């Protein structure tokens with residue numbers, strides 16, 4: 170504890186972290202010089218990097234709204250990131266004021282900045298834990314206290330699953346979490362995609378240069394992250410074309426999308 174009794178997390182500001190780089194790209198203030206350099210690397214390769222982040226946030230919103238409308242009232246948001254515009258609890262609680270949200274992130278700065286949220290929102294919990302050790306998330310006392318694992322849960326792995334991890338284990342980590350969620354639960358994922366567009370390769374290059382990770386994956390590989398569970402509307406889609414639960418909605422043609430709108434895809438799976 171520091172002298173003023175404030176909890177000061179132990180973090181290294183000389184190296185960029187994805188939570189803070191993402192915050193810098195989105196125009197937030199919770200970042201340091203090294204993170205702004207990381208954000209600049211993204212902008213160098215993908216000048217519309219902020220639009221990519223905004224697409225991802227739009228995907229998060231569409232997914233949470235879909236699940237909340239389906240009656241999901243407890244959410245486990247892994248890799249939650251720093252508080253930004255329209256966070257998961259605000260989106261869910263706009264539909265169901267009693268919705269509970271547990272945010273998990275392995276970057277301690279997220280907990281530090283989330284404390285203000287904790288003070289004002291009794292239905293929101295923030296935990297520092299790592300997707301790569303999923304059992305530690307399930308065993309966490311605060312997670313156990315906040316969520317009822319006998320009732321359906323909306324598991325969220327938005328903007329981090331594959332692309333910040335190599336290809337060896339991520340599906341098994343998510344499987345451990347999904348196995349703990351009962352039938353009626355959902356799995357929401359957004360990811361960097363590889364459909365052969367040069368700008369997709371450019372964002373991978375930016376990530377590798379600034380953070381040492383940020384791989385792109387084919388749609389077929391991203392589908393595997395859903396562990397064989399059926400996708401809502403059978404859709405894994407570029408986010409501007411993705412409206413879960415609205416299969417007949419008119420959406421822009423792929424050819425009409427700007428290249429940066431084709432960097433991320435979203436999907437939701439249902440556990441019957």
Ligand code: SAM
Pocket residue numbers: 187188189191225226229247248249250251273274275276279298299300301327328329333
């Ligand atoms: N989910 C938010 C969104 O989509 O807007 C934030 C995405 S941000 C690009 C990725 C977040 O995942 C960062 O806050 C990072 O610290 C976190 N993260 C990356 N790897 C993680 C891991 N293994 N376990 C938990 N969090 C992780």
